[in-house]
Amino acid sequence: MHIHELRLLATEPFARGEEYGRALAEQIRANTARYLWAFGELGVDAETVTRVAQESFEALDAWAPTQADELRGLAAGSGASLTDLAALTARTEVLAYAPNDALECSTLVRLAATGPSGVQTWDWHAELVPDTVLLSATVNDRQVRTFTETGMLGKIGAAGNLALFFNILSHESDARGRGVPVHAVARRILEEADTVEQALAIAESAPLSASTVLTVLEAPSAAKAEGDAASIELSPAGVALVRGEGGLLAHTNHFLHPALAAGDAASTQSTTDVRLAHLRSVAPGVAAARDAAELARAMCGDAGAAAPVCMRPADSPHLADRWETLITIAMVPGTGELHWQTGLPAGVTEGTLRVFGG
Known part of the structure; x- marks a missing residue:
């Protein structure tokens, strides 16, 4: 890629x-x-x-x-x-109209007194994205930086006081009406929001026809000395906020808020439960991480490249089966920077991690 x-x-x-x-x-x-x-x-x-x-x-x-x-x-x-x-x-x-649901992507946020920081894997079909883009644009007098597919306006990104991660979800209410693209919701949050509450208000204002989760990190400020972080779960049935605990906020590809989890429609082929359990198990290593590279490696824990968050494509003739981790992205809100490396988080070092922005 x-x-x-x-x-x-x-x-x-x-x-x-x-x-x-x-x-x-x-x-x-x-x-x-x-x-x-x-x-x-x-x-x-x-x-x-x-x-x-x-x-x-x-x-x-x-x-x-x-x-x-x-x-x-x-x-x-x-x-x-x-x-x-x-x-x-x-x-x-x-x-949302496909018989086989989109499956993977994992997000992990470290919650600390010095503010939140996070990392995510973007798992997708390599043959669909030989080219992607890190896009920087001035919108509403602020610098918006985002990683996305070429020809799209936004996905994972940072702007102002926020950083935003993106995971797909599936809900029984999907594909039943007209809605704003969830990628456009992510882009508008980057354009306009400076707090988790503002991001939530933007998400709640959008009519939707598909589901996703936007994990939003807010930099420390006079009002919030430790910053803030939350996963905003979006579906046509409603929008809900999920908080972390024990110094960790993790999300994969199923709904966590009870009000929406009852209608969750994640594929039975997904490893979403296994990956979430893994992310919660690596909390001690995440707490000790000192920089973006250490946070990415901590995401894998002792399993390293064998961790369930490190996706490799199945040997299958069917596109729906061929998923792999194409990029690992780490961010600290307020810096405007995306730290990234193609491939698995297990292979990230300070020397291989590239920075977009700053």
């Missing part, structure tokens, strides 16, 4: 999207084509993809018109179809 680092200069939404589109036009067009192919491979017919793309874009235009304008600019700059870009942006909403 090649990761492009792109720092946009334009500040007006359409122009910002157009600049992004011109810079990575070939990769964006190729990425939309791959995802359209993948939706079919994963069991979503073309008519459904188009309908969900159009409905999600209409919802986005009403809820976050600046993001809709940025996508219009992205289409103009890249030559990609706006409908195809809308389908890519709404890929979680499209995949």
Whole structure:
């Protein structure tokens, strides 16, 4: 997976999207084509993809018109179809219609008197993302930095006082109506929020048709000496806040809040329970971690590369079975930095970890 680092200069939404589109036009067009192919491979017919793309874009235009304008600019700059870009942006909403649920990703947050810090693995299909992007843009007079698929506007990222991690979830209420893309919710939180409470309010304001969890870290301040951190679970049935305990906040791919867990629809093939239990078991090592590299390694514990959070693709002809850990990202809120390395967290060292931002 090649990761492009792109720092946009334009500040007006359409122009910002157009600049992004011109810079990575070939990769964006190729990425939309791959995802359209993948939706079919994963069991979503073309008519459904188009309908969900159009409905999600209409919802986005009403809820976050600046993001809709940025996508219009992205289409103009890249030559990609706006409908195809809308389908890519709404890929979680499209995949809610797939018979096989998306499975993996693990997030771990260290809670300490000096403030929270966190790390996540992003596990996905390597053949879908030969190119991804670390994107930096000035939005609302603040610097937003995010890692995402090429042609999308946001996913994992940092801005202002916050850092945000992203894990997919599945709920029985998914795919039953029109909704704003959950990736757009993440981007708007990065654009506007400085506290967990503000992030929660943004999430609660969005009509949804798919589920995910956004784990938000808030830097220490005069109001909160230890900062703050919480997982915001999103579903069409509602939004709920999950707190950590014992110095640790961990989330994988099933709902934890009782109000939403009753409708959880995580795949029976997922290792989500095993990975969550593992993350909770490594609390002592996490507490002792002194920097981003140590935190990433602590995520694996004594098992190292054999830890269940280190995903490797199955030897299968079916795309739905071929998952692997493609990137490990660590962040400390308030720094605006994404510390990253392609591949497993077990292999991270201070010398191999790269920094985007600062």
